[in-house]
Amino acid sequence: MPGPKDYYKTLEIDEKADAKAIKSAYRRMARKYHPDVGGKGQEERFKAINEAYQVLSDPSKRAEYDRLRHGYADRASKSWGPGFHRVEREPSASAGTEDWANLFEDLFSGTGNFATGSSAAGSSRSSSVPENEVSISLEQVAEGSLVAVTVEELETCPQCHGSGLDCSRCGGLGRVNVPKKFEVTIPAGIEDGTVLRVGDHARIRVKVRDDPRFLRQGKDLRARLRVTVPVAARGGEVAIKPLVGERMAITVPPHTNAGKVLRLRGLGLPQRGKRTRGDLLLEVELMFPEPFSEADDRLYDELLKEHSDKGGELYAPR
Numbered sequence: 001m002p003g004p005k006d007y008y009k010t011l012e013i014d015e016k017a018d019a020k021a022i023k024s025a026y027r028r029m030a031r032k033y034h035p036d037v038g039g040k041g042q043e044e045r046f047k048a049i050n051e052a053y054q055v056l057s058d059p060s061k062r063a064e065y066d067r068l069r070h071g072y073a074d075r076a077s078k079s080w081g082p083g084f085h086r087v088e089r090e091p092s093a094s095a096g097t098e099d100w101a102n103l104f105e106d107l108f109s110g111t112g113n114f115a116t117g118s119s120a121a122g123s124s125r126s127s128s129v130p131e132n133e134v135s136i137s138l139e140q141v142a143e144g145s146l147v148a149v150t151v152e153e154l155e156t157c158p159q160c161h162g163s164g165l166d167c168s169r170c171g172g173l174g175r176v177n178v179p180k181k182f183e184v185t186i187p188a189g190i191e192d193g194t195v196l197r198v199g200d201h202a203r204i205r206v207k208v209r210d211d212p213r214f215l216r217q218g219k220d221l222r223a224r225l226r227v228t229v230p231v232a233a234r235g236g237e238v239a240i241k242p243l244v245g246e247r248m249a250i251t252v253p254p255h256t257n258a259g260k261v262l263r264l265r266g267l268g269l270p271q272r273g274k275r276t277r278g279d280l281l282l283e284v285e286l287m288f289p290e291p292f293s294e295a296d297d298r299l300y301d302e303l304l305k306e307h308s309d310k311g312g313e314l315y316a317p318r
Helices: 019-033 040-056 059-077 100-109 138-143 229-234 294-306
Strands: 131-136 145-156 175-186 195-198 202-208 215-217 220-228 236-240 248-252 261-264 280-287
Touching (some): 019 040, 040 059, 138 145, 145 202, 220 229, 220 236, 229 236, 229 280, 248 261
Antiparallel strands (some): 195 202, 215 220, 236 248, 261 280
């Protein structure tokens, strides 16, 4: 795995150089390698100089850069004796999936610090990174989705070519915000609040809207199922509309009390990155016929005569 870039070497300065020396070196090299002076062949060198200055001129970014750089050197030097080298997992900003190059790219983009997170897509590492919110439905969570978003990306200022010298457009920063449109793949099973990376530096936070019928509990879905008293008493089929797919018939077993939970396996949400799905849990709610007929009254009168237990037991709500 490649090590971090040496920004000090890029600016031809010592690691102990102060802010004045860094600025002086940058101005000298920026003028020397500016594309308008050195030609298009110097564009990559000029970009590298500008990148190094963006990090080393910011005290917090420089401190984080030095910490990561020295940490990498320490890991590279560890061994278990002659001929044996210890292999360690490189530090990560979020879920452990990015290498050192990505860490330094984020540092240059304005991330600043690297807070760990547990989200499968990675947590946002700093409020300075452009972040937008995209709202999706529970159906989109179940099936995955492709959404169009517009985010702002930092790009090299076209007026000063990144030097920042006497530039009114970028205010001397060398970079400007440019709105860009992207199509983002929302993976099935995504969690509310997950942050996804878009483009080079921007991020979007996924907001899952509340659903009027279903409550999400991890990969399971919960809902209340209204069942008529006769069906609950004698059993029978009722038609339901799951989150996705066509209406289907389910069986309510005889003698089903209010509050009983019916579990429909595989009708919940997919687990992100896996083929397994959660279940749909239906809590039975009894529904009396409306309106009550005289025949209904007679039937319930007979039931009252047959059963002495009138209820009355108290219990805590769930």
